[in-house]
Amino acid sequence: MLLYKRRKINPMSGCLPMVIQIPVFIALYNVLQNTFEVRHAPFMLWIRDLAAKDPIYLTPLVMGVTMVIQQKMTPSAADPAKPSFSC
Numbered sequence: 001m002l003l004y005k006r007r008k009i010n011p012m013s014g015c016l017p018m019v020i021q022i023p024v025f026i027a028l029y030n031v032l033q034n035t036f037e038v039r040h041a042p043f044m045l046w047i048r049d050l051a052a053k054d055p056i057y058l059t060p061l062v063m064g065v066t067m068v069i070q071q072k073m074t075p076s077a078a079d080p081a082k083p084s085f086s087c
Helices: 002-007 016-034 058-073
Strands: none
Touching: none
């Protein structure tokens, strides 16, 4: 903790909050893996089954477009000399 105080870093601002979320993600994965009622069930619009391949490859295109939009919306770093501490 002395190192955190010296460097003025908040330990709760990095990867530590993700540790709380990991069991939730594992539980959600297990529920979706073991639920047989949703297999081959219609979803919406052109997607008839979430386990099947997208027949018209629209989903990857939508994901690519949203990634470009998010990249444009993200501001650049304010101070390039100051290192950022992230995962």
